[in-house]
Amino acid sequence: MPEKVHTKFGGSDDESLKPKTSDLPPASLVEEGNRKKKRNKKRKLDQVAEESQTATSDRSVQVARTDNTSPSGPATPKEASESEHAPAIEQGDTPAETTNFTSKPKHKSKPVHRSLTDTKTNFNSLREKANKLYESRKKLPIFNHADEIRQKLRDQDVMLLVGETGSGKSTQIPQFLVNEFWCRPTPTKIQKGDGSEKSKTVGGCIAITQPRRVAAISLARRVADEMGTPLGSSSPASKVGYSVRFDTSTSPSTRVKFLTEGMLLQEMLHDPWLTKYSAVVVDEVHERGINVDLVVGFLRNLVSGNLQGRGGVPLKVVVMSATADMESLMGFFQEGLKEQPQPPVHKTITNGDQTGELSTRASRTITACHIKGRQFPVKMIYSPEPVHDFVDAALKIIFQIHYKEPMPGDILVFLTGQETVENLENLVNEYATGMDPSLPKIQVLPLFAALPQAAQQRVFAPAPPRTRKVVLATNIAETSVTVSGVRYVVDCGKAKVKQFRTRLGLDSLLVKPISKSAAIQRKGRAGREAAGQCFRLYTEKDYLALDETNTPEILRCDLTQALLNMKARGVDDIVHFPFLTRPPREALEKALLQLLNIDALQEDGSISEIGLQLAKLPLSPTLGRVLLAASEHGHECLLDVIDIISCLSVENIFLNTTSEEKKEAAETARRDLYRREGDHLTMLSTVRAYAGENVDRKAWAERHLVSHRAMQSVMDVRKQLRAQCRLSKMLPREERGDQYPDPSPELILRSFLAGFATNTARLVPDGSYRTIVGNQTVAIHPSSVLFGKKVEAILYNEFVFTNRSYARGVSAVQMDWVGEALAGK
DNA sequence: GAGCACTGC
Numbered sequence: 001m002p003e004k005v006h007t008k009f010g011g012s013d014d015e016s017l018k019p020k021t022s023d024l025p026p027a028s029l030v031e032e033g034n035r036k037k038k039r040n041k042k043r044k045l046d047q048v049a050e051e052s053q054t055a056t057s058d059r060s061v062q063v064a065r066t067d068n069t070s071p072s073g074p075a076t077p078k079e080a081s082e083s084e085h086a087p088a089i090e091q092g093d094t095p096a097e098t099t100n101f102t103s104k105p106k107h108k109s110k111p112v113h114r115s116l117t118d119t120k121t122n123f124n125s126l127r128e129k130a131n132k133l134y135e136s137r138k139k140l141p142i143f144n145h146a147d148e149i150r151q152k153l154r155d156q157d158v159m160l161l162v163g164e165t166g167s168g169k170s171t172q173i174p175q176f177l178v179n180e181f182w183c184r185p186t187p188t189k190i191q192k193g194d195g196s197e198k199s200k201t202v203g204g205c206i207a208i209t210q211p212r213r214v215a216a217i218s219l220a221r222r223v224a225d226e227m228g229t230p231l232g233s234s235s236p237a238s239k240v241g242y243s244v245r246f247d248t249s250t251s252p253s254t255r256v257k258f259l260t261e262g263m264l265l266q267e268m269l270h271d272p273w274l275t276k277y278s279a280v281v282v283d284e285v286h287e288r289g290i291n292v293d294l295v296v297g298f299l300r301n302l303v304s305g306n307l308q309g310r311g312g313v314p315l316k317v318v319v320m321s322a323t324a325d326m327e328s329l330m331g332f333f334q335e336g337l338k339e340q341p342q343p344p345v346h347k348t349i350t351n352g353d354q355t356g357e358l359s360t361r362a363s364r365t366i367t368a369c370h371i372k373g374r375q376f377p378v379k380m381i382y383s384p385e386p387v388h389d390f391v392d393a394a395l396k397i398i399f400q401i402h403y404k405e406p407m408p409g410d411i412l413v414f415l416t417g418q419e420t421v422e423n424l425e426n427l428v429n430e431y432a433t434g435m436d437p438s439l440p441k442i443q444v445l446p447l448f449a450a451l452p453q454a455a456q457q458r459v460f461a462p463a464p465p466r467t468r469k470v471v472l473a474t475n476i477a478e479t480s481v482t483v484s485g486v487r488y489v490v491d492c493g494k495a496k497v498k499q500f501r502t503r504l505g506l507d508s509l510l511v512k513p514i515s516k517s518a519a520i521q522r523k524g525r526a527g528r529e530a531a532g533q534c535f536r537l538y539t540e541k542d543y544l545a546l547d548e549t550n551t552p553e554i555l556r557c558d559l560t561q562a563l564l565n566m567k568a569r570g571v572d573d574i575v576h577f578p579f580l581t582r583p584p585r586e587a588l589e590k591a592l593l594q595l596l597n598i599d600a601l602q603e604d605g606s607i608s609e610i611g612l613q614l615a616k617l618p619l620s621p622t623l624g625r626v627l628l629a630a631s632e633h634g635h636e637c638l639l640d641v642i643d644i645i646s647c648l649s650v651e652n653i654f655l656n657t658t659s660e661e662k663k664e665a666a667e668t669a670r671r672d673l674y675r676r677e678g679d680h681l682t683m684l685s686t687v688r689a690y691a692g693e694n695v696d697r698k699a700w701a702e703r704h705l706v707s708h709r710a711m712q713s714v715m716d717v718r719k720q721l722r723a724q725c726r727l728s729k730m731l732p733r734e735e736r737g738d739q740y741p742d743p744s745p746e747l748i749l750r751s752f753l754a755g756f757a758t759n760t761a762r763l764v765p766d767g768s769y770r771t772i773v774g775n776q777t778v779a780i781h782p783s784s785v786l787f788g789k790k791v792e793a794i795l796y797n798e799f800v801f802t803n804r805s806y807a808r809g810v811s812a813v814q815m816d817w818v819g820e821a822l823a824g825k
Numbered sequence: 826g827a828g829c830a831c832t833g834c
Contacts, residue, residue: 212831245833262833289831417829475830496829509829618833656828782826789826
């Protein structure tokens with residue numbers, strides 16, 4: 001019988017600024033196998049909270065966090081919960097405060113002396129746990145395909161795998177493959193450019209990419225448990241690890257490594273042939289983020305090339321998707337293999353007791369595999385006629401469900417944004433007060449990314465007795481967050497989509513119809529635990545007219561970063577790069593021009609020294625350029641600019657205020673942070689004040705209505721950038737103390753102009769601003785400290801179109817600075 | 826007078 005476990009992790013954890021006050025469970029509850037301490041401070045506690053949300057198979061663990069430590073939200077990664085063998089979670093279970101834990105916080109107690117016996121127990125208990133999990137693994141739909149998949153990959157190098165939701169692909173595929181003969185480290189000789197040979201061991205490890213950090217971490221945890229091995233850096237014997245930004249946990253014996261797509265791209269900059277790996281598994285390709293497109297393009301080049309950099313050792317590639325749109329991928333890889341026909345190279349390998357023949361290019365075909373998922377049936381109800389006001393329509397459906405349908409069964413409503421969520425929230429609450437008191441109650445829970453962490457957590461708690469939860473969510477619930485208990489989905493059929501408009505150089509954020517695959521994904525959220533129903537607030541005809549799939553991000557975003565990455569990887573001929581979807585020529589040209597403008601490329605289009613430096617920075621090329629420019633203005637300026645860049649590369653650090661009186665309180669509290677020079681210097685003063693707060697940063701953030709979560713990310717980025725600058729000798733080795741000399745606004749803003757010279761506008765006589773390049777009208781965004789102010793010229797971080805054109809992240813600059821920056825090109 | 830969702834040695 002499943003049991004719900006509720007744990008509260010209290011207190012903030014500001015880098016050990018203060019003692020931990022968390023009400024962690026007593027040490028006696030901490031399981032042996034996890035007792036080894038690595039006091040990696042806050043991330044670890046976080047990780048545990050996240051992991052605990054991905055319920056283990058015999059227990060459903062829900063964790064409510066009261067702190068704000070996670071930068072990535074409360075996501076319950078999809079696959080991890082997919083691998084539960086019993087998807088049904090009982091409703092109305094009494095929450096128990098403490099019970100037996102399997103995954104536990106690294107307890108902040110004195111170091112534990114581990115004797116040999118202890119260690120033995122650890123491994124025994126790990127094995128026991130793995131044995132238990134094996135029973136549920138056997139029930140996964142993919143499990144019976146293990147031999148088939150292994151056989152196919154022995155014969156061929158590339159496999160496309162469609163695994164529907166609930167098939168268990170993300171956790172099982174690496175385990176199916178890790179003991180294959182071709183997956184062993186293989187000693188080989190690599191021919192270098194000068195013709196000399198170098199001995200090197202290639203392969204031995206499997207990489208599995210994920211679009212999101214939380215998913216990478218919790219999948220690694222799950223697979224470590226299933227394999228009966230400790231996780232990551234906790235033991236040198238660990239076979240499973242992960243690598244995401246700010247948090248890498250691997251060991252010398254890591255064989256299975258989960259990483260984010262961005263992390264793999266970063267690794268490829270240093271090791272283009274991926275010599276550590278025998279296989280790369282690309283998961284969730286159907287989401288089609290820009291990074292996955294780059295990864296797949298690089299991999300196609302790799303598998304269809306001569307493998308010289310791998311000493312002839314083949315690389316197996318498994319591309320996994322939840323939707324069946326595999327024809328295009330099939331054609332994509334086949335074309336690559338056709339293009340460069342190579343005589344098959346055979347390589348005989350003696351590896352311990354086994355000898356085998358690794359045939360590179362064993363076959364020039366690509367294999368595919370389709371695994372059915374496990375979902376409960378979902379009944380579809382369409383709107384009989386087109387809906388004009390979907391908030392109003394959703395309101396009616398919610399109460400129709402509530403009156404007619406039995407309990408339990410929570411409702412998940414997909415809306416477009418914070419505004420529609422809050423409108424509907426008010427309406428539902430209003431109607432619910434007039435409801436017949438004999439009916440079950442309604443609990444309305446909003447869910448969107450900008451919502452503070454604690455409020456987001458509320459959706460994970462089961463509804464109180466005789467109460468139906470109604471979760472009003474944005475797209476966040478489509479991929480990132482899984483809400484349990486849902487049996488009814490209401491889908492408005494729309495979402496806000498960001499689209500970069502090359503010609504104007506601006507991002508627009510507009511409400512657009514979703515794709516069929518997104519509609520199917522939303523519908524699926526009703527059938528995870530029991531049979532469900534999906535109410536579409538559009539007609540069947542409208543549904544049939546939707547696009548098949550989401551527009552790949554590569555067609556919707558600025559390409560400068562992608563192109564810089566390609567150039568840094570040695571792809572000089574962008575035109576012939578194997579794009580999964582080729583962006584329009586205009587977009588590519590615009591990005592190349594931008595790279596040229598910031599000196600990342602030389603006149604002939606090849607990458608410059610600056611470009612190489614920029615590609616290694618975890619920043620957009622433009623922000624990276626600002627950082628390099630600042631380093632020429634001295635250490636103080638560089639440190640100041642790092643603080644500002646850190647703010648610009650995370651979500652909004654200032655909280656939005658809803659009520660009027662709160663707004664006034666915020667204005668008062670923030671007054672000492674505001675700088676008349678604009679948002680850049682305001683961010684600097686905020687980071688300085690936050691970093692200088694040595695007592696309670698969380699309380700400080702709350703007082704100033706600053707997002708503590710965002711500030712923690714800022715501090716992470718700041719730390720990373722400082723470390724990188726020290727490595728590249730832009731900063732001295734020792735840290736600066738907390739003594740800050742007054743910043744120089746002019747030097748700082750001139751540094752920004754080195755990257756943002758084209759993001760400038762001047763005041764025109766009618767009182768509006770016009771962009772200096774392009775002469776577009778642009779208004780200062782209401783969130784800016786310069787909102788409503790008139791200055792000679794402005795520099796802005798972003799140009800966004802929502803209801804009108806806004807400049808966001810704005811500072812006042814002088815026209816002659818702008819002129820010099822533009823002329824400097 | 827306004828804030829879809831992700832992500833990086």
